[in-house]
Amino acid sequence: MRVVLIFFLATLHLYIFSQETVLPDPAGPAPKPNERSLTRTDTVHGNFLKLNLARLLFVDFAISYERKISQKISLEMEFGYQYPLESHGHSDMGNPFFGITLLLPGQGFSLEAGPKIYRLNRNHPGFYLLPWLIFKDMRCTDVSFTSSVYGNKEKNYPYGDNRYQVYGAIFRIGTMKNFGGLILDFYTGVGIKVKCNHYALYGYWDTEKEELLPYNKDGSPVSTQKTTAYPAISLGLKIGFGFGR
Numbered sequence: 469m470r471v472v473l474i475f476f477l478a479t480l481h482l483y484i485f486s487q488e489t490v491l492p493d494p495a496g497p498a499p500k501p502n503e504r505s506l507t508r509t510d511t512v513h514g515n516f517l518k519l520n521l522a523r524l525l526f527v528d529f530a531i532s533y534e535r536k537i538s539q540k541i542s543l544e545m546e547f548g549y550q551y552p553l554e555s556h557g558h559s560d561m562g563n564p565f566f567g568i569t570l571l572l573p574g575q576g577f578s579l580e581a582g583p584k585i586y587r588l589n590r591n592h593p594g595f596y597l598l599p600w601l602i603f604k605d606m607r608c609t610d611v612s613f614t615s616s617v618y619g620n621k622e623k624n625y626p627y628g629d630n631r632y633q634v635y636g637a638i639f640r641i642g643t644m645k646n647f648g649g650l651i652l653d654f655y656t657g658v659g660i661k662v663k664c665n666h667y668a669l670y671g672y673w674d675t676e677k678e679e680l681l682p683y684n685k686d687g688s689p690v691s692t693q694k695t696t697a698y699p700a701i702s703l704g705l706k707i708g709f710g711f712g713r
Contacts, residue, residue: 513710516644516651520546522704527551530578532706540587544598548578550606574630576606582640594643600702602636602661618669618692627680628669628689636661638702646710653706661700667692 513536520530530548537543552575582600589595608630618626638659645652668689671682683690 513712515712516653516708516710518651518653518706518708520548520704520706523548528578530580532580532708534584540585542584542586543581544584545579545581548580550574550576550578550604574606574608574611576604578602578604578634592643594645596642596644598640598642598655598657600638600640600657600659602634602638604634605631606634607631612673613667613669617665617667617694618672618690624675625673626667626669627671627673628667630665630667632663632665634661634663636700638700640702649709651706651708651710653708655702655704655706657702659700659702660697662695662697665694665696667694 515536516532516534518532518534520528520532523530528548528550530546532544532546534542534544580600580602582598585597586595587593588597610629612625612627613630615624615626636659638657640655640657642653642655642657644654668691669683670687670689671680673679674681
């Protein structure tokens with residue numbers, strides 16, 4: 469399903485660029501045949517409210533607000549809430565989905581923002597550049613992790629909670645178009661993210677005894693931390709509307 473949606477978003481991006489037509493400029497000479505239309509870029513409204521459809525794949529509800537501060541510059545901020553996805557129906561070894569923990573991000577909020585730079589290309593007036601900063605604060609509870617989290621014996625899987633923060637910076641390019649009052653904002657980009665994990669581990673799965681054993685006899689958790697950095701690829705579509713000036 470995710471592969472199909474990603475393919476759809478990429479196809480839509482090409483379609484939006486290919487549908488631009490010629491529009492005369494009343495303030496200047498008649499346009500050349502290769503000049504593009506400005507009607508598909510919203511030049512009337514100064515505020516935009518958009519829903520990020522791509523993040524809904526992970527039950528992540530993200531709303532962005534964009535405010536123009538000039539013809540070429542605007543500021544955008546996005547707030548998201550991640551609905552908890554991890555399973556709480558466990559087998560004896562904890563979460564049966566421990567192998568795809570990265571796809572079960574848990575519950576929390578995110579705050580993202582950056583300045584948009586428009587009109588760098590007259591042929592594509594909706595085209596923009598966007599340096600984008602990301603912060604997330606998330607929590608996974610009552611789940612299993614890979615053995616590398618705590619460094620115990622091979623094939624033993626720590627079990628417990630994880631609260632983590634994600635800091636990221638992504639350089640995006642995109643295009644925002646107006647279709648009869650409907651705003652479509654497609655973007656893609658690359659960057660880097662840093663994930664700071666704070667684990668509270670209560671036990672682990674012993675493969676020899678085939679049972680879940682606690683780290684401490686009194687049931688208290690073992691605290692450990694792990695920080696990882698990894699490249700990030702950004703691809704998405706926002707849909708919304710413009711208002712005000």
